Amino acid sequence: xxxxxxxxxxxxxxxxxxxxxxxxxxxxxVALVGPNGAGKSTLFSIILKDLEPDKxxxxxxxxxxxxxxxxxxxxxGDETVMDVxxxxxxxxxxxxxxxxxxxxxxxxxxxxxxxxxxxxxxxSDPGIEAxxxxxxxxxxxxxxxxxxAAKEMSGGWIMRAHLARLLVMAPDLLMLDxxxxxxxxxxxxxxxxxxxxxxGAVFMISHDREFMDEIVKNVYxxxxxxxxxxxxxxxxxxxxxxxxxxQQHSAWKNQQKEIKxxxxxxxxxxxxxxxxxxxxxxxxxxxxxxxxEKPQAPKKPFRFQFPQxxxxxxxxxxxxxxxxxxxxxxxxxxxxxxxxxxERTVLVGPNGSGKSTLIKILADEVEYQAGERKLGHNAKxxxxxxxxxxSLNPKNTVLQEVMDSAPNMREDEVRGVxxxxxxxxxxxxxxxxxxxxxxxxxxxxxxxxVDPPNLLLMDEPTTHLDILTVESLILALDxxxxxxxxxSHDVHFIRKLATKVLHVNGGxxxxxxxxxxxxxxxAGKLGDERAALTAG
Numbered sequence: 170x171x172x173x174x175x176x177x178x179x180x181x182x183x184x185x186x187x188x189x190x191x192x193x194x195x196x197x198x199v200a201l202v203g204p205n206g207a208g209k210s211t212l213f214s215i216i217l218k219d220l221e222p223d224k225x226x227x228x229x230x231x232x233x234x235x236x237x238x239x240x241x242x243x244x245x246g247d248e249t250v251m252d253v254x255x256x257x258x259x260x261x262x263x264x265x266x267x268x269x270x271x272x273x274x275x276x277x278x279x280x281x282x283x284x285x286x287x288x289x290x291x292x293s294d295p296g297i298e299a300x301x302x303x304x305x306x307x308x309x310x311x312x313x314x315x316x317x318a319a320k321e322m323s324g325g326w327i328m329r330a331h332l333a334r335l336l337v338m339a340p341d342l343l344m345l346d347x348x349x350x351x352x353x354x355x356x357x358x359x360x361x362x363x364x365x366x367x368x369g370a371v372f373m374i375s376h377d378r379e380f381m382d383e384i385v386k387n388v389y390x391x392x393x394x395x396x397x398x399x400x401x402x403x404x405x406x407x408x409x410x411x412x413x414x415x416q417q418h419s420a421w422k423n424q425q426k427e428i429k430x431x432x433x434x435x436x437x438x439x440x441x442x443x444x445x446x447x448x449x450x451x452x453x454x455x456x457x458x459x460x461x462e463k464p465q466a467p468k469k470p471f472r473f474q475f476p477q478x479x480x481x482x483x484x485x486x487x488x489x490x491x492x493x494x495x496x497x498x499x500x501x502x503x504x505x506x507x508x509x510x511x512e513r514t515v516l517v518g519p520n521g522s523g524k525s526t527l528i529k530i531l532a533d534e535v536e537y538q539a540g541e542r543k544l545g546h547n548a549k550x551x552x553x554x555x556x557x558x559x560s561l562n563p564k565n566t567v568l569q570e571v572m573d574s575a576p577n578m579r580e581d582e583v584r585g586v587x588x589x590x591x592x593x594x595x596x597x598x599x600x601x602x603x604x605x606x607x608x609x610x611x612x613x614x615x616x617x618x619v620d621p622p623n624l625l626l627m628d629e630p631t632t633h634l635d636i637l638t639v640e641s642l643i644l645a646l647d648x649x650x651x652x653x654x655x656x657s658h659d660v661h662f663i664r665k666l667a668t669k670v671l672h673v674n675g676g677x678x679x680x681x682x683x684x685x686x687x688x689x690x691x692a693g694k695l696g697d698e699r700a701a702l703t704a705g
Contacts, residue, residue: 170195170233170342170370171216173396176225180211187394189225193342197370200381200403203391204468205591205635209374212391213237213344229342231280234287236340238332240347245319245327250310253319253330254301254337256292264289291338304333307363309356309520325351336363345373349380350632353520354658355702362699376636378403379660393465410467417464424461431455470640471589473582476575478623478651482546483510485624485652486531491540493526500526501676504540508624513646513653515663515685518673519703524656525628527673528552531654532626551622553613553630560613563602567592567612570601575619583619589641590615590634607633614642623651631659660685660698674704 176189185208193199201209214220216227217237229235248258267285271277294300305315308329319327328351335343343364349357357380364371364384375381381388381403388399388406399406431451438444439452484507491504500523508514508531516524529535532552533542544550561570571583587597590611601612610633617625631639643665646653657663663685670681670688681688686696693701 170197170230171372172226172228173212173216174226174228176212176215176227176396177223178208178211178215178220178225179223180208184394185211185391186222186225186396189391189394189396191389191396191398193370193372195341195370196368197372198364198384198386199370199372200385200388200406201372201374201391202388202403202406202636204637207391209391210240210346213346213374216344229280232283233280233342234284234338234340235342235344236288236335236338237344238328238335238346238348240350241324241328243331248319249316250305250319250322250326250330251298251301251315253327254305254333255297256334256338257297260334261289261292264292288338288340292334297337300337301333304336305330307356307359308333309353311521329356332360339367339369341369343367343369343371345371345375347374347376349375349377349658352658354517354660355519355699357658358699358702376631376634376639377659377661378636378639379664414464414467417461418466421461421463424458428455428458468637470637470644471585472641472644473586473589475618475621475645476577477649478549478621479547481510481548481623481652484508484543484545485510485512485548486545486550487543488530489541489543491530491537491542493523493530493535493537499676501530501537501678504676504678506671506678508652508654510545510623510652511650512669513666514655514669514671515667516654516656516671516673517663517685517688517702522673523676524673527671527678528626528628528654528656545624548624549622550624550626551617553617553625553627560616561601561604561609563600565601566598567601567604568597570612571615571619574616578619586615586619590638611638618642618645621649621651625649625651625653625655627653627655627657629656629658631657631662672701672704 171193173189173191176186177184178186201212203209211220215222217235245253246259252258264285268282268289271279271282271285276282302315306312310329319330332348348360352360361380361383371384373381373385385402388401388403390397390399390406390410399409401409431454434451435448439448486508488504488506491501493501493504516527518524526535530537530542532550534552562573565573567587568583571587572578572580575583584597592611601609604612614630630642634642639659639662643662646666653666655666667685670683670685672679672681672688672692681691689696689698689701692704
């Protein structure tokens, strides 16, 4: 289906690939991994023919239809959500133009024509609306939203509509760049189940460990400018990579020991006449040894010491008889809730059930119509929202913004924290006003960690973080001594941190005094995640 041979690619003055090769066959489930900036998205661009490599070949079977989901959604005009999902506005017209131009040029016997024709046929299917409705529902859309203008919705929701269109077309090779970024937990689980049974091949870049563990069967690691293949899922890859490093490091150490012994003999006896010839022979022996390069240890999650928050009262925050509605839409009626000191609580439930609203009520970010919110003794609240950048000083550099939040931290410590959250070298001198949404999100996250409140409320904190950074965040929050309430679609993150679950559905908040697996056991049918999350 797809073969890459001896690829070389330089980008921005840096060589990303030197001699990279890989193969994807029909029905494969493949993950592409590597540190941020290693060249994952660049490799996708080469496969999609958006970039030309310096050297090497990328061969695709001529009948292979490729579908691609980028990290950021395409812009939309006046089309509805259903129009986006079916491609009947915009996409079909583009394909018609491509087909007409190729036909007029007499080039219909080429892969580009076959692919455009395949996509056109898929989107012209009389049953496409029913297929699109199924995909949109699985990805969290309500039926009443199908005919809403897509531009009225957030970028994350528009991305889901584009993903629905891809799944409707059912390409032979489905290429996904961070597909879980804009999904909630329920839609993520639906996509996970769908991809397990997908008839084509799936090739993904993802920061979600559990998602990859559930789906992929092969991993390619961008390492030392090559593509290193591993069999199995992401957890299998981690074990194999560690074993490979230990083996290579052991071989390097043994060779270094051998070379040192030979060199010690040379140094000791080269000036002794009776031993000079032996010393010379040992020197030649050293020259003939094929040197093993010292292997680089796999990068580990970053650990840092940060100040612990001031101790609060036994009850961090209490809600009594809270009514919350948006217009005629009632979210909560007479809600009572207590969050106690030291709890690590995850909010779970169907999309639109009120999880983010509940976090905002706890953070005093929305006005409710009735009831009372009581903060505990000495409570200091921190609210982390994906879309919150108002707390950043636009004239500060990234470095200064964190230094201002943590006056007791040394600059080298702050630089270390920034580096672990993907702010490196000259990036720390960028003004916060020019940062992307993802960069602002990460910077706010760092500010919470270096000056932590004793009640930390977080809405999807792992979005825009790579796997190593997520692990660093887990380590930091694991040592956090305050109270944590969070929403996440990252099951690995939830399993590592949550000690209590609040199931939110139909205006009710049901507590489960145990971790995520305890919740699945009690609320789901034999631990069925989707059944547990949608339970009434």
